[in-house]
Amino acid sequence: MLFNSLDFFIFLPVVFIVYWLLFYKNLKLQNIFVLVASYLFYGMWDWRFLFLILASTTVDYFVGQYIYSCDSNKQRKRWLWVSVIFNIGLLGFFKYYNFFIDSWVDLIDIFGYKQQSSWTLQIILPVGISFYTFQTMSYSLDIYYKRLTPTNDFISFATFVSFFPQLVAGPIERASNLLSQVTTKRTFNYKQCTEGLKLIIWGLFKKVVIADSIAPIVDDIFANYGSYPASTLILGVTLFSFQVYGDFSGYSDIAIGTAKLFGIELMSNFKFPNFSRNVAEYWQRWHVSLSTWFRHYVYIPLGGSRVSKLKSVRNIIIIFLVSGFWHGANWTFIAWGAIHALLYIPVFLMGRNRIYMNNVVAENSWFPSFKEILQILLTFSLVTFSRVFFRSESITDAFGFLKQIYNNFNFEIYEHPLGYRMIDYFVLLGFFLLYEYRIRRDERSPFKFKSKLVRFIAYTLVILGMLLFFDDNIDRSFIYFQF
Amino acid sequence: MKKLILKSALYVFLVLISLELFVRVFHLGKDTPTRILDEYNVEKWMPNQNGYSVTGNRRQNFSEYHINNSGYNSYREFTPTTDNIEVALVGDSFIEGFHQNYYNSIGKKIEKSIPEVEVYEYGYAGYDFADQLHLVYAYKEQFDAIDHIILGIKFSNDLTRGKYEVDTGRLQLESPMNKLLKKSKLLVYCKSIGILDPPQQLLYRIINILRPVSKKPVLSKEEINKIKKQKENQYLVNFKSLADIYRYDKDRFTLLLDSRITSDTFLSYLKENGFNYIDFSTYFEESSQSTILIYDKHWNNHGRDLIAKAISNYLKEIDLKK
Numbered sequence: 001m002l003f004n005s006l007d008f009f010i011f012l013p014v015v016f017i018v019y020w021l022l023f024y025k026n027l028k029l030q031n032i033f034v035l036v037a038s039y040l041f042y043g044m045w046d047w048r049f050l051f052l053i054l055a056s057t058t059v060d061y062f063v064g065q066y067i068y069s070c071d072s073n074k075q076r077k078r079w080l081w082v083s084v085i086f087n088i089g090l091l092g093f094f095k096y097y098n099f100f101i102d103s104w105v106d107l108i109d110i111f112g113y114k115q116q117s118s119w120t121l122q123i124i125l126p127v128g129i130s131f132y133t134f135q136t137m138s139y140s141l142d143i144y145y146k147r148l149t150p151t152n153d154f155i156s157f158a159t160f161v162s163f164f165p166q167l168v169a170g171p172i173e174r175a176s177n178l179l180s181q182v183t184t185k186r187t188f189n190y191k192q193c194t195e196g197l198k199l200i201i202w203g204l205f206k207k208v209v210i211a212d213s214i215a216p217i218v219d220d221i222f223a224n225y226g227s228y229p230a231s232t233l234i235l236g237v238t239l240f241s242f243q244v245y246g247d248f249s250g251y252s253d254i255a256i257g258t259a260k261l262f263g264i265e266l267m268s269n270f271k272f273p274n275f276s277r278n279v280a281e282y283w284q285r286w287h288v289s290l291s292t293w294f295r296h297y298v299y300i301p302l303g304g305s306r307v308s309k310l311k312s313v314r315n316i317i318i319i320f321l322v323s324g325f326w327h328g329a330n331w332t333f334i335a336w337g338a339i340h341a342l343l344y345i346p347v348f349l350m351g352r353n354r355i356y357m358n359n360v361v362a363e364n365s366w367f368p369s370f371k372e373i374l375q376i377l378l379t380f381s382l383v384t385f386s387r388v389f390f391r392s393e394s395i396t397d398a399f400g401f402l403k404q405i406y407n408n409f410n411f412e413i414y415e416h417p418l419g420y421r422m423i424d425y426f427v428l429l430g431f432f433l434l435y436e437y438r439i440r441r442d443e444r445s446p447f448k449f450k451s452k453l454v455r456f457i458a459y460t461l462v463i464l465g466m467l468l469f470f471d472d473n474i475d476r477s478f479i480y481f482q483f
Numbered sequence: 484m485k486k487l488i489l490k491s492a493l494y495v496f497l498v499l500i501s502l503e504l505f506v507r508v509f510h511l512g513k514d515t516p517t518r519i520l521d522e523y524n525v526e527k528w529m530p531n532q533n534g535y536s537v538t539g540n541r542r543q544n545f546s547e548y549h550i551n552n553s554g555y556n557s558y559r560e561f562t563p564t565t566d567n568i569e570v571a572l573v574g575d576s577f578i579e580g581f582h583q584n585y586y587n588s589i590g591k592k593i594e595k596s597i598p599e600v601e602v603y604e605y606g607y608a609g610y611d612f613a614d615q616l617h618l619v620y621a622y623k624e625q626f627d628a629i630d631h632i633i634l635g636i637k638f639s640n641d642l643t644r645g646k647y648e649v650d651t652g653r654l655q656l657e658s659p660m661n662k663l664l665k666k667s668k669l670l671v672y673c674k675s676i677g678i679l680d681p682p683q684q685l686l687y688r689i690i691n692i693l694r695p696v697s698k699k700p701v702l703s704k705e706e707i708n709k710i711k712k713q714k715e716n717q718y719l720v721n722f723k724s725l726a727d728i729y730r731y732d733k734d735r736f737t738l739l740l741d742s743r744i745t746s747d748t749f750l751s752y753l754k755e756n757g758f759n760y761i762d763f764s765t766y767f768e769e770s771s772q773s774t775i776l777i778y779d780k781h782w783n784n785h786g787r788d789l790i791a792k793a794i795s796n797y798l799k800e801i802d803l804k805k
Contacts, residue, residue, distance in 0.1 A: 006681040020484055193487050419777040424541060459494070460501040467502070468511075468540050472677030 001044045002477060003254045004207055011041065016261050020188050027185045031159045034262065038164035042128070045168075049126040052090060057161045059086045060136040064143045064150035064157075076144060083140035087133040094129055099329030128168035130326060134293055136161050139175040141297050148175055156183045165258035169251050169478055171269040171289035174296070178266070186263030195444065196260030202446035203253030205462045207478070210246030210432055213469040214239045214425055220417040222391055225401045229410035233401060240391050241384045242429055245274065247479045248287070256444070267292070272440045273383075274433070275361045277375035279343040280353035282383055290326070294319050309349070316348060317341045327390075332398055336389040343382050360440050428469070503669040512672035513537040515665060516550050518657050523621035524649055526614070527554035527607055536581035538778045540676045549585045553605075558586045561603045563628035570798065571603045571626065573615045574635030574739070579606030582781045592791030597798060603629065609653055611641040612722065616729040631801075633737050633761070633794060638745040642718035645725060715746040722749070726758075733757050737797065739790075741767070763793040 001007050015037045023029040043050050063083040070076045092100075139160075142148035151157050160179040166172075221228060221236025228236070252269035259266045269289050276282035283291050295304075302315045317338075324337020347353050361376065362368040368376070392398035416422055439446055449455040506512050514534030520526050528550040538544035553561045556579050563569045572578050572590060580588045590602030605618060615634050619626045626632060636642070655661070664670055673679050702710070725731075738760035742750060753760055766789040767774050774786030782790060 006685060010685075188484055190487055194490075197491070419773070420539075420543065421541070456494075456497065456501075460498050460505070463498055464502060464505055467673070467676065467678065470540060470676055470678055472680060 001041050003251065003258075004204060007044065011037075012258065012261075019262060024188070027183075028155065030186065031153075031155050031182060034164075035155060035159045035162065038159070038162040038167060041164040042162065042167055045127055046124070049129075052094075052126055052129065053132060053162050053167075054158075056087060056090065056133055056136045057158045059083060060140050060161075061150075061154055061157045063140050065152075067140060067143045068150045080140055080144045083137055087137045091129060091133055094125055096329045131170045131172055132161055132167060134172050134290075135174075138172070138293060138297065139179070142175055148179075151179060151183060153183060163259070163264070165255040165262075165264075166266055169248070169255070170287075171252055171255065171267050172293050173266060173289065174293075178264070181264050189263060192260050192263065192265075196257040198447045199253045199257030199260065199444065201459065201462055203250040203255075203257060205465060206246040206250030206253065208250075209428065209465045209469045211243045211250060211479075212247075212471060212474055213428070214243050214246075215474055216417055216471075217414075217425070218243050218391070221414075222393075222397075222401070225397070225404055228404070228414075229408045229412045230405040231411040232414045233405050235414055237388050237391065237401075238384055239425075239429075240387055241274075241380070242432075244387070244390070244479055245270070251478050253446075268443050271443045272360070272436055274380060275376055275437065275440055276379045276383075277356055277361060277372060278347050278352060278379055279340065279382060280347045281356040282379055283340075283344070284357060290323065294323055298322060305348075312348070313345055316344055320344065331395045332389045332392050335395060335398065336386050339386040339389065343386070362440075428465075499669065503667060506668045506672045509542070510535060510545070511537065511540075511542060512668040513675060514548075515671070516548070518654060519554070520649060520654060521554070525618050525621050526650065526653065528556070530554050537675070538582065538776060543777055544582055546582055546584045547586075548581050555603075555605050555607065556580060556585055557588065557604045558591060559601065559603070561605075561625065563603070563625060565628065567601055568599055569601045569603060569629045569631075570794075571605055571619075571629045571632045572635070572739075572794075573605040573610070573618065573632060575606065575610045575637075575641070576608035577606070577782060578604055578635050579608055580604070580787070581608075582776055582779075583784060583787060587784070589787050589791050589794070592788060593795050593798070596791065596795035600798065609650065611643065612636050613644050613647040613725055614650075615641075616725050616731070617647040620729045631735055631737065631798070632732075633739050635739040638718065638740065638749060642721045642725075645721040646728065647725075715748055718746070719749055719752060722752075731758075733759065737761060739763065739794070743768075761793055761797045763790055766790075766793050 001011060015033075019030065019033055019037075023033050039050055039053075042053065060083050063079050066079045067076050070079060139148070139150075139157075143150050156179065160173075160175060160182045163173075163178065163182070218236055218240045221232055222240070225233055225236070249270035256266045256268070267289055269287060271285040271288065273282050273285035276285055299315055299319045302318065303311055304315060305312045307315070320337040320341035321334060322337070324333040324335070324340070327333040327336070344353070361372050388401050389395075389398045392401055414422060439448060442448060447455050447458050449458060513536050516532045516534060517529040518526060519529045530550060530552050532550040534548055536544075536546050536548055548556045549558060551557045551560050555561070570593070578589065588604055590604045593602045594600060605615075607614070610618075612634070615636075619632060670679075736759070738753070738758065740760055740762060741764045742762045743764045750760075752758075767786070770785065770789060772785050774782055774789060776783045
């Protein structure tokens, strides 16, 4: 079920009303109801894969208890490996199996051995598998690192794993944040609900208006890159930057907003990454839940930055390569991760990776300084360049795309593949950037205006935008569902 | 909870009002003229109406229409005389041309090309061959004074019936309920951009939930061809029947068609039996520009230029004289 579908617009109010009216007093019933709703939400896509969620839930539920009850570190570690192998095994089979087989065949081909790739399978990638496996693993890892005590309530744990607002594309929550809320009685909070509704509206705007409307342009340019000049290709990848941001941050906002309606606070996933002043700041603002996961469970256990510079650099490379690989079973994602590692390392070596942690651009003024504008433009350009790899179907296509920019360094006016006015999109993105800049201090309050009238006008304009850019004929699924 | 529901409902209401205002101020929704069934059982637009046809979410196509005294979209009134040379263009929405300013219609383009000719455009969305011939027959006196009549047909759509009957389906759009709904420009706009399709489909799904679903039989290529052939034969029978009923005048009537989407059997029949036709397919094939609009398949300005050119060339060829 997609957040931007009619099904969800019927599902959400029904679940919301039943949740607060019928199960208001009993936490256990509240959780059972959310669990059933979550399984229904997921099952409407493909009910068979509910068994995978259930298996992952059951394994980590018991593994968590075993880790906690074991005295010896060796045994604790053994149980942790059960969780890691099971979850990574699920991911490995459903997401990476064909990639490894094909890569193996390609590798032996280099050495002159011809092998037909007959071992590859027709595997459907279960939606959200990368997200919920990481979430359940975090539970076992936190218990292993003694940051968490396991729960004895299977229903609560299953609700934590499958909580429908964030089940299929995050934010990837840690048990210390989400499970503790699931096991605590929720009471109806008017302010929290209105904040949730506002986030849902803003998220829908980002998805329907920003991401979906420019998708046909990006698809056209990447599919026919060989016939376009550099100006069009640069336009294509720049628009893709906005598309992927609108798509994923829109999803996250809807997820956070929906969770708020049920009295649950999820972590922020996007903090206006387009205004980052260096790549390190970008990673503190883009897909925060995944970065946090990797920092806690990979980077810090490897020694993080508390080891020698050389080892720290190694850790950074590992984390970015793994992060790239997490996105998909394709060399393009690994290349994308590698580029980000190369962009991050100089910032790290100069000791500038934490300087923008607690402030935003133009922190105490209306306008950014000239230096900040240059920094933002440079960061945006570098990140956008890396997206050539993120968006291309294969490494060959990515290099072909870059080669075409170099070889055909010309300017031509691009015409929309469906004949629409391109100026509409430029005006739209201009206003969108200005608005995001206006609200840059708080990603959870997109309609923070003192005047009720201004707030009301903002709601109306956002909904009007959705009408003006709604397109019935395009694929409305979210990009991150494939990861 | 109560406060949330009440306040949300209030906000929804106010937002809807504001959107209605926006849609009206920026004229995002199309105007729909009123339909009538006249005393001759001819369906047409109510005379003397003006409005704007809008296509696309953001007014990608915006054009003015003017329904004349005869009930058709045209800049001129239809008053054929024995002194002037008049040509009638009869057809569906393609001839009606709500997608182009009425003063830049196909007729106007033909008149520019042949100044001595007056073109009367009897276009009405949904008119098939039966509607067209019934109109010509019902207004016999008027059409007898017109020198030449061009009938636009699309083979796959316009020959599905062999005799004329009033199409009640289209007239139901004038029901009190529909008229009331059309008063909301926001609703008209939302319907035109397809945002109301999902709830409508859901409604049909719910209505049909208890009805048994009849499975569509899987047909072989031969069976599909056989059905296609049967349909083509039926369309030809319908054409013959209508031509017979309404005494089709081969000297004064010409068909306007696209041979790319017309059956060869039908084309052969026309040729063998002396039915004249203008085939505009070559004009469209040779065009390097798109001939249709962005949002629908109606001809754009360039497409209409080509149609006008095809008709003008034909009229010059037959050399109409009074």
